[in-house]
Amino acid sequence: MKYCHHCAAELIHKIPEGDDKLRHCCDACDTIFYQNPNNVVGTLPYYGDKVLLCKRAIEPRLGKWTLPAGFMELGETLGEGAARETTEEAGAQFELQGLFSVLNVARVGQVHFFFLAELTSDQFAPGHETMEARLFEEHEIPWDELAFRTVKETLRAFFADRQAGEFGLHQMDIHH
Amino acid sequence: MKYCHHCAAELIHKIPEGDDKLRHCCDACDTIFYQNPNNVVGTLPYYGDKVLLCKRAIEPRLGKWTLPAGFMELGETLGEGAARETTEEAGAQFELQGLFSVLNVARVGQVHFFFLAELTSDQFAPGHETMEARLFEEHEIPWDELAFRTVKETLRAFFADRQAGEFGLHQMDIHH
16 A cells, blocks of 8 residues: 555555544545455355355466355345345355354464255356355365365364354364 | 655656556656554453443543543554453452453444453543543443443343343444
């Protein structure tokens, strides 16, 4: 960040009055540009004993398997964003259920949220970000070919809860 | 947003290739400036039968009562942000507990998160954003003088859960 979004003046890196952190500030038009964490929202879609994974057709992690998820957009709720991503990436039909995992990835300034989603069909229509969308039984999950650590932890928690017979809310901090 | 943060060229409002939403784009240096929702993180601090509220010394809602909360910062987890705000705004001593409420305020592009926090002292040292920090019993809560709807809903859920004898996770969408 070098120039002001509003007036194109050069930005200054300083601690504004009443604050205690360095911010990008414009002294010409008196604006502070805060940078804040982003939310990634998605679902864990299941159909009987199987779960849906999508093979990524885009970078990063092209060719790796993921749960449908992406950046939350302005104007939507966490659940609306999770449902939108599931439709966009998998073309799945589902009923959105409760919040299942909340994973802090502080290193990259993100929080990931996954909701459970019960699939009402085993037919999919993957969007352009997805090479293939298919159902996996637990023993078929490509654990070494998963795109993201938050996906792996969410799947682990799902199978553990299923075995225990009860689904809870899982909160985790991902450090690497 | 009129000018590019990186090269100061004029931004164009267009739908980038492979996207379906209007974004602020710089054709000079090929950058897309996404705007995403922000997280507000805070706590519901309690001490025996009482809860801690802070009287705001800053706009918006100067003079109204709130739970300690503020924007999540880069590099921290939801819980770390909630704890930081509780220290900054109330100077409270506490043990952070579980996530208690998640409130979508899509109209303003925010999600609010409140954690329970058990106070280990009834002494406070409010920061410059707070005029007064004090404990309230349920019947003393200034319901008509609360700063934000998400604070009101979180307090309501807390007292209802306490009466029921069990604390759950509360998810709500705030529409007005």
